[in-house]
Amino acid sequence: MDKTADDRRMVTAALTGDRRAQEAFYRKFAPAALSVCRRYTQDRSEAMELLNIGMLKVFDKLDQFRWEGSLEGWIKRLVFNCTIDQFRGKRKRPTLEIALWDQPTAEKATQSLYAEDLKKMIDLLPETSKEVFWLFAVEGYNHAEIAQRLHFSEGNSRWHLNKARTLLKDKLASEPFQHNRYAG
Incomplete structure (x- = not known):
């Protein structure tokens, strides 16, 4: 079955207040959104807090998604924006996370x-x-x-x-x- 069609049905049902569809939506997209939050904090509980704030914003703006691009990308962008706003509000700055930190660069x-x-x-x-x-x-x-x-x-x-x-x-x-x- 078409993935986009499934996503459209899930979004439509979530927008009508269907709790099962909202839960399915959250379970499907929360892992990708959590990866965005984890880039800004190593504390799992803080990352979950950022995720939940971001996903609330996603549900709040879900009716504004125009299906012109990736739904997951749109969700990740909203969660990123909420995360940055949270850090801005706390005057706490995100830190750079670099993979393979103990390896020098080639340049x-x-x-x-x-x-x-x-x-x-x-x-x-x-x-x-x-x-x-x-x-x-x-x-x-x-x-x-x-x-x-x-x-x-x-x-x-x-x-x-x-x-x-x-x-x-x-x-x-x-x-x-x-x-x-x-x-x-």
């Missing part, structure tokens, strides 16, 4: 750089530049989406990204990062 300039150092450097960026860098480099947003999300121009988004890159590049070029501090 010459960052061979001795480890995830711990990168996280510290990103956290030192000015707030708006850090947020633009995060959205662009980690989350994959383009400048138009960032500008709309942060309520400023695309040129301003580009400027903040360039500023963040310049500051990070300068920091990488500084003496403490010229040698591998973990080498024996």
Whole structure:
């Protein structure tokens, strides 16, 4: 049976208040949405709290989904937006999670750089530049989406990204990062 047709039936039933359809919807899409939340916190209970807040927003806006793209992608985007809003409200910033943290990158300039150092450097960026860098480099947003999300121009988004890159590049070029501090 067609997956999209099944999703449409489930969404239609959920919108009419069918609790079974709402539960099925939650069970189907919560794991993908939880993976978004887990990128921002290692605490499982906090991730579940973020997931539930995000899924409430999804149910609240479910009637606005236009079936022009992936339903799962739309859900993940809403949960991401809610998660970022929660961190913004608490003045707690998401941290960068890097897989294989103990492996140096292949590029010459960052061979001795480890995830711990990168996280510290990103956290030192000015707030708006850090947020633009995060959205662009980690989350994959383009400048138009960032500008709309942060309520400023695309040129301003580009400027903040360039500023963040310049500051990070300068920091990488500084003496403490010229040698591998973990080498024996």
